[in-house]
Amino acid sequence: MKQSKLLLFSILFSICPYVNFGQELAEQVTTFVSVKETIVAIKNVTIIDGTGGDVKYNQDILLRNNKIASIVKTGTKNYPNSTKIIDGTGKTVIPGLIMLHEHLFHAKPFEGNFKATHMTNTFPQLYLAGGVTTMRTAGSIEANTDLNIKNLIDQGKMVGPSMDVSTPHVERLGFVPQLQSLYGDESIENWLNYWFDKGITSVKVYNNISKDDLREIIKFSHAKNIKVTGHLCSITYREAAELGIDNLEHSFMASTDFVGNKKENECVFGEPSLAGLNDNDPKLIALMQLLIDKNVTLTYTPNVFEPFTNREVIPGGGSVALAPYLLEQMQTFYQQQINSKRDSLGLISFKKEMKRVKKFHAMGGKITVGTDPTGTGKTIAGYSNQRLIELLIETGFGIEEAIKLSTLNGATYLGIASKTGTIEVGKEADLVLLLGDLSKDVSNIRNMEIVFKNGIGFDSKKIFDSVKGKVGLH
Ligand SMILES: [Zn+2]
Numbered sequence: 001m002k003q004s005k006l007l008l009f010s011i012l013f014s015i016c017p018y019v020n021f022g023q024e025l026a027e028q029v030t031t032f033v034s035v036k037e038t039i040v041a042i043k044n045v046t047i048i049d050g051t052g053g054d055v056k057y058n059q060d061i062l063l064r065n066n067k068i069a070s071i072v073k074t075g076t077k078n079y080p081n082s083t084k085i086i087d088g089t090g091k092t093v094i095p096g097l098i099m100l101h102e103h104l105f106h107a108k109p110f111e112g113n114f115k116a117t118h119m120t121n122t123f124p125q126l127y128l129a130g131g132v133t134t135m136r137t138a139g140s141i142e143a144n145t146d147l148n149i150k151n152l153i154d155q156g157k158m159v160g161p162s163m164d165v166s167t168p169h170v171e172r173l174g175f176v177p178q179l180q181s182l183y184g185d186e187s188i189e190n191w192l193n194y195w196f197d198k199g200i201t202s203v204k205v206y207n208n209i210s211k212d213d214l215r216e217i218i219k220f221s222h223a224k225n226i227k228v229t230g231h232l233c234s235i236t237y238r239e240a241a242e243l244g245i246d247n248l249e250h251s252f253m254a255s256t257d258f259v260g261n262k263k264e265n266e267c268v269f270g271e272p273s274l275a276g277l278n279d280n281d282p283k284l285i286a287l288m289q290l291l292i293d294k295n296v297t298l299t300y301t302p303n304v305f306e307p308f309t310n311r312e313v314i315p316g317g318g319s320v321a322l323a324p325y326l327l328e329q330m331q332t333f334y335q336q337q338i339n340s341k342r343d344s345l346g347l348i349s350f351k352k353e354m355k356r357v358k359k360f361h362a363m364g365g366k367i368t369v370g371t372d373p374t375g376t377g378k379t380i381a382g383y384s385n386q387r388l389i390e391l392l393i394e395t396g397f398g399i400e401e402a403i404k405l406s407t408l409n410g411a412t413y414l415g416i417a418s419k420t421g422t423i424e425v426g427k428e429a430d431l432v433l434l435l436g437d438l439s440k441d442v443s444n445i446r447n448m449e450i451v452f453k454n455g456i457g458f459d460s461k462k463i464f465d466s467v468k469g470k471v472g473l474h
Contacts, residue, residue, distance in 0.1 A: 031462075043089075046088075066455030066456075068427050068429055091434060094423075096452070099127075101138040105117060120474065122474050128382075130382025133161050137164070164202050205230040209234060214230070241290055251299070255287070284356070299368045316446070333376065407422065434447050
């Protein structure tokens with residue numbers, strides 16, 4: 001498998017009579033619910049609220065119905081007997097994670113190419129178990145399946161986060177057979193409207209489209225108030241920003257802006273040009289400023305670029321989730337890769353990208369995050385989302401900013417920040433209770449206890465346990 005390819009590739013139900021906040025939940029959902037009371041107080045807990053503000057200690061959070069009703073210093077408020085009390089001593093609360101580059105498929109390497117296998121059953125559950133209460137898919141292999149999953153989750157028939165479902169990757173003939181979605185002279189407007197009518201709420205464009213394609217895609221999407229994001233190659237970041245794109249995936253890693261003699265509309269491998277680019281190169285700074293001026297958000301996806309050397313085989317502890325035969329393949333692959341020339345180059349570019357992202361952030365650039373569970377198949381939903389918080393700390397962000405990037409920033413981009421994304425009075429009770437003080441040790445992100453989605457508390461460990469050994473199969 002070539003590095004270039006690695007870089008480029010990036011559910012029947014019985015309803016039981018269980019009603020929560022006006023929503024009926026099916027038995028296969030209620031089995032994972034650990035907190036269903038309508039008035040809940042989490043007492044004496046540490047809060048990282050998603051605003052980027054300082055960590056707050058010894059706090060009580062009161063949830064009433066599906067909303068955050070109050071946040072006060074512990075000991076200053078009494079709760080009626082009907083309140084379900086959760087002792088938060090030694091625990092931390094963060095907002096539910098909002099992740100913008102997710103997929104409901106798992107990538108299996110095959111003889112130098114990829115096969116994406118839909119994880120209809122496991123991935124939605126894993127995302128929620130990993131603290132994700134809202135996610136955007138950034139490209140679909142089975143867009144209809146993704147839409148059905150979204151609707152079943154919304155109807156209380158499946159376990160999973162709220163979803164913003166994107167189109168299939170809008171692509172002309174590339175190297176991944178499952179991705180090709182535009183042919184010849186078909187009408188882009190009709191193609192988009194077909195998906196918009198079905199309930200698709202984001203557009204994802206891919207490596208091999210033309211500037212003319214992108215111009216039309218942006219025009220017809222914006223006419224319906226739908227945002228466009230892209231994992232680009234044939235089109236440079238500068239060109240896309242000037243055409244009005246909203247969001248670029250993989251931060252700077254998919255930029256072909258610095259490739260010498262790049263022909264218009266031609267997809268060329270950009271990584272060597274990035275490897276040779278100084279962090280303070282005026283051309284890079286000018287591009288960053290243009291993206292800021294044009295209000296383009298970058299999605300940072302460090303998981304999919306994480307090298308092998310000195311890392312877990314499946315980062316984030318996800319090896320327990322993988323089907324045993326796939327784990328065996330990954331272990332063999334890991335041994336082949338560590339200390340290989342390719343992996344050492346990967347490590348250098350991984351570190352360089354961290355510096356670029358930090359700089360863009362310091363200049364005022366908008367950043368959202370996501371995990372992109374593709375690549376070689378070692379990025380596993382849920383585990384990877386937790387791992388991402390650790391990678392943000394490795395990038396150099398403080399814990400408050402790392403949580404903000406993973407919560408409020410995603411909500412702001414999706415236009416839902418007035419109802420979710422931070423721990424503030426009046427917002428929906430989307431929050432995660434985890435064991436330990438996250439501000440002291442980021443690895444506590446792996447110790448999630450309860451994931452509240454819209455006021456309903458799910459048992460994170462029980463969900464993780466239920467799908468062990470099944471990823472890659474279901
Ligand atoms: Zn992706």
